[in-house]
Amino acid sequence: MKIVLQEDLNFLLTNRIPRRLASRFIGWFSKIEQPLIRDTSIGVWRFFSDLDLSDAKKTRFRSMHDCFTRQLRDGARPIEADGSVLISPCDAIVGAVGPVVDGEVFQVKGFPYALADLLGDAEHGKTFRDGCYVTLRLTSSMYHRFHAPYACRVRSVTHIPGDVWNVNPTALRRIERLFCKNERAAISTALSDTGHPVTLVAIAAILVSGIRLRFLDLTPGRDQPRTFACNASLQKGEEMGWFEHGSTIVVLAPEGFSLSAGVQPGTTIRMGQPLMKLVGRSSAHGVACRPLTEPSA
Structure with missing residues (x-):
């Protein structure tokens, strides 16, 4: 109940203010390197959240932004070695999962959206x-x-400008097609050994809202979608990019993949843990894609 109330309050506060203006302000403020502002900001952040810096690569940060975008110490996230397994690209709480039906998926139960609109x-x-x-x-x-x-080649990136709505569960239950409204980057990849297409859609949210990629400069400020051809080869677990605040990634895989055991709404997953499996590559299959179930509060 406490978590639900916090999310409701978060939704009311962040979506009753000018979202773009607030995001620009926090983006500027978070990069201030003055020690008192830095330490106070990180202290307040830790007080109101479950921030854990024990696995960070460094223990001192230049600014709150430096802490937001921190790297991990070596070995902090073991990578699943099974060649048939597609791993989680990030630390996250699992939201909606399941099969693609008639070109649609769900943001939460009862709120479908079309992949054509998302992409x-x-x-x-x-x-x-x-x-x-x-x-x-x-x-x-x-x-x-x-x-x-997965070991893959990035074929293209489509950057779609948009809003910066909060993407917490309260917002997803109130705003239809929210992911299709926000700024996002659709990263189209092909698996190196099989050629299967897998797309990651990185979705920005309120406060800072930046999406950054290691292999491509996504210059902010443009108001039209742009598609960039790419030819970046990445190894499984290699860094692709980062968000400058919390947000969402939707992972899309074609027919032939199944969900890994335990991947269900409301569970927490870490980068490197099994997310999907390419069926037929080994004897230990995952779980067939199933209809969306409601995440627990």
């Missing part, structure tokens, strides 16, 4: 007909970098 491309959406999806929500206190879920 900004109907043909791209058709790639995942009869496939699977998993929604991964990064909270503000989590590790904010995301990684390649």
Whole structure:
């Protein structure tokens, strides 16, 4: 109940103010390197969240932003070695999961949206007909970098400007097609050894809202979608980019993949843990994609 009340209050506070203006202000404020402001900001953040810095690569930060975008110490996130397994690209709380049905998926039960709208491309959406999806929500206190879920080649990135609505569960239950309204980057990849297409849609949210990629400069401020051709090769678990605040990644896989055991709404997953499995690559299959179930509060 306490968590639900916090999320309701968070929704009311963040969506009754000018979202873009607030995001620009926090983006500026979080980068101030004055020690008193830095230490007070991080202290307040820790007081109101479950921020854990024990696995951070460094223990002193230049600013709150430096803490937000922290790297992990070596070995903090073991990578699942099974070649048939697609790993979680980030630390997250699992949201909606299940099969793609008639080109649609869910943000929560009763709130469907079309992949064509999310991706900004109907043909791209058709790639995942009869496939699977998993929604991964990064909270503000989590590790904010995301990684390649499989050895892959990035083929293209479509950057779609948009709003910066809060993406917490309260907002998802109140605002239809929310993910299709927010700024996002659809990262289209192909698995290096099989060629299967897997797309990660990084979705920005209120407060800072930046999406940054290691292999491509997504210059902010443009008001039209842009698609960039890429040819970046990444190893499984290699860093792809980072958010400058908590947000969401939707992982889309085609027919032939199944959900890994234990991947269900409301559970917490860490980068490197099994997310999906390419069925037929080994004897230990995952769980067939199933209809969305309601996350626990």
